Amino acid sequence: MEVGPPSIGKLMSYNRYMENYVYYSELLKPSWAPPSWIFGPVWTVLYVIIIISFGFVLFKYIKKQYKTGIFLPFFLNALFNVLFTPIQFGLKNNFLASIDILLVLGTLIWAMKAIWPRARWVALVNIPYLAWVSFATTVQLAITTLNW
Template identity: 50%
Template sequence: MTWRDWYDALDKPTWTPEPSTIGLIWQILYPIILVTFGYVFYRVFRKQIPWSVAVPFAINLLANIAFTPIQFGLRNLPLAALDIAIVWGTILWAMRAIWPHHRWVAFAQIPYLVWVTIASILQFSITWNNW
């Protein structure tokens, strides 16, 4: 069974966006993530802000990258739910960590936080419905 057949067969909420819509949202968010996260890592490598500020950004990147293989490769809904909770939590942590240094980076994370909040609710719903 392909990942798409598997995903289509899951019991999902009626408000679940189409995969193409989800893809479009990520196409908008990834440039924001690239610029802001890149800026943070650049500042850390230049020793202009403490390395501890970059920790939540790094964890977020790893968790974000891990989600698709967990969800669609392993097809492990509980682990994907845990992963997206880590993504959500590290966005908040990153916003708080960068706030004293570069507030614009924290503000730029708001669309990412909004989408991941929606995606988290969706993931938790899908996980619960297919437990």
């Protein structure tokens, strides 16, 4: 528990959160876009899935049990996933965010296909991530179109 005035970092973080919230709330969105409060709980679950599957593949890659062809799509997926927020909310660039989320979706499908022969459970555990990213891609493409 903190006592005393909030730190400058916390104030800046809260300010950035509010700026992002205002930015997202002002965008034109399709009627079927999810409410903004749902993103936190969904991504909490999805990041657990991502960490488990990426961690497993990374461990096997470091142990030289998996080749680059299996590791690369997981690495690129994590990279594109991490880049989405700075592109969408930092640059406020819906077009680049659309390209990025298409890359997230494409690398996820590639990763699931690459891991299937070796560890099917990794592909299967990523089905909720695939479902959400597929849905999020349609939302982002609609947002980009509506705000062009």
